[in-house]
Amino acid sequence: MLGSLESYSTLHFLFLCLSYGVLVKAHTFIYAGCSQEKYGPNLPFEGNLNSFLSSVVTSSSQVSYNAYAVGNGSSTSPEGTVYGLYQCRGDLQTADCSKCMVSAISQIGLLCPYSYGASLQLEGCYLRYERASFLGMLDTSLEFKKCSKSVENDVEFFRRRDDVLADLQAGVGFKVSSSGMVEGFAQCLGDLSSTDCSSCIGDAVGKLKTLCGSAASADIFLGQCYARYWASGHYEEFSPDHKDDNGKTVAIIVGTLAGLAVVIVLLSFCRAAPGNVSMLLLHIINCFSFLSYLQT
Numbered sequence: 001m002l003g004s005l006e007s008y009s010t011l012h013f014l015f016l017c018l019s020y021g022v023l024v025k026a027h028t029f030i031y032a033g034c035s036q037e038k039y040g041p042n043l044p045f046e047g048n049l050n051s052f053l054s055s056v057v058t059s060s061s062q063v064s065y066n067a068y069a070v071g072n073g074s075s076t077s078p079e080g081t082v083y084g085l086y087q088c089r090g091d092l093q094t095a096d097c098s099k100c101m102v103s104a105i106s107q108i109g110l111l112c113p114y115s116y117g118a119s120l121q122l123e124g125c126y127l128r129y130e131r132a133s134f135l136g137m138l139d140t141s142l143e144f145k146k147c148s149k150s151v152e153n154d155v156e157f158f159r160r161r162d163d164v165l166a167d168l169q170a171g172v173g174f175k176v177s178s179s180g181m182v183e184g185f186a187q188c189l190g191d192l193s194s195t196d197c198s199s200c201i202g203d204a205v206g207k208l209k210t211l212c213g214s215a216a217s218a219d220i221f222l223g224q225c226y227a228r229y230w231a232s233g234h235y236e237e238f239s240p241d242h243k244d245d246n247g248k249t250v251a252i253i254v255g256t257l258a259g260l261a262v263v264i265v266l267l268s269f270c271r272a273a274p275g276n277v278s279m280l281l282l283h284i285i286n287c288f289s290f291l292s293y294l295q296t
Helices: 002-026 044-060 094-111 155-169 194-212 245-272 274-294
Strands: 029-034 065-070 082-088 118-122 125-130 142-147 174-179 182-188 217-222 225-231
Touching: 029 094, 029 142, 029 217, 044 065, 044 082, 044 094, 044 125, 082 094, 094 118, 094 125, 118 142, 142 194, 155 174, 155 182, 155 194, 155 225, 182 194, 194 217, 194 225
Parallel strands: none
Antiparallel strands: 029 118, 065 082, 082 125, 118 125, 142 217, 174 182, 182 225, 217 225
16 A cells, blocks of 8 residues: 555656646747636536547547537536637647647646636647537637837838738638748638638738737737747747746746645655655655746
């Protein structure tokens, strides 16, 4: 019994440090949203949500997009139905898509506990669920924007940028474009029709120009699509007021929750196996050292 408890504790700490820590670091947080309405434990919605998230993990190891209606048409209450989808960026390999979705599921559970609806956009993937159907409904509301420093009096840059944006606007699904020093890509969610996708990308491109003006790089995320462009070498060169404080906040939240879990497991372990505390303390020190690095 002691041996199994010791193994459980070691694996538990490795999970906290590696699965939560490394994945948050590797898959950059962009934005998230949570419904104000919450569900209670053991309701049909909770079971259907867990089923949806489990299906996402399985499906993302095979395809980059899928949509679900879990519990729809069953004998349970309609309020228990979960509508959801996930999508990975079009240039991600399947293995990377799966890893990104595992990270997204971990983060959305921490950010939006017991929420009837939630969405999370990471650098490489997107996850959303609701209790009312939203699938296939065009949504061009602005979710997130990020604009870099401006480019001054560079006629060639603006000509190249406009060429890239025009090319992105003509695409459907996932589209990559480049013109000289300027590159960009755009993507719609897989539940949109070709017509709605074109409309959404057109809206995103328009907002890139109006909201970010002469920025050397810019990202616009709407409800069901996004468009991005950057001048070579300037993709990460954002001004101080546009730093990714949200991503840092997520890392801090994860680190804090992991720390609380560490304390709880430590107390349980000490009661069951006081003679092995030194080994466990070593795991804790390593874990907190890594989490401290994660939050910097």
